[in-house]
Amino acid sequence: MHALTAAELLAVWENGSALSSPRRALLILGAAAPESPPAELGRLSIGRRDDLLLQLRAAAFGPHLEATATCPHCGEKLEMAFNTDELRSLSPANVGSVVPTRTDVTAPLTLECDDHSLTFRLPDSFDLVEITTGSDLAQAETALLRRCVLSARNGNHVLTPDQLPAPVVTALAARLAEADPQADLSLSLTCPACDHHWAESFDIVNFFWREIEAWSVRLLREVHTLAAAYGWSETEIVALSPARRRLYLEMIAS
């Protein structure tokens, strides 16, 4: 896996604009790890996927992140600043050294709850791609959990995932969150106006995607200005380092 170049980021933006969020995540990972088979990247747990995306984001735009949130109690707008390392609960590693391997393909886990015995696996990108079809959130969550059940028994009775009672599904959700903590990033926030505390979830896929979009539009404007002034091709301009592009743009403006 390597840090994305400007040309790769631009291609990701162009190819991903019409895709769903889980497919965009796979597109970004695929561009950064062309050596990894797509099926392998798709089978990474969501926490592992997001951890890699955080590293790729840091490599592309730096580790510093800024976001806004609204206090659910009084409506106060908060500005948050944090960095990618703070969001990574798994062992930190450099982008250069992170190569998804078969060990990332999640091994079956077990759950015993209310006389029910389950084996299950962690959700992956293929699950998210399958369930992101506009159904309501609670239904999608239940569908996701049930996809991850490999076998279920109540005593000697074999159950299908659809037959699991609600408390077992709830226990399963808790076990999944525990087993893949990076999959649900939440920031604990305190409102400066009313002192309300709450957890705000952070979606690295959407966050990174919005940045890639804004960056791509900015880059293409720069390409336009430089191409008009110097007659260079898009490929040549995109291949320039940001520092060189900025200097040439300053020369045109002066």
Ligand SMILES: [Zn+2]
């Ligand atoms: Zn507040």
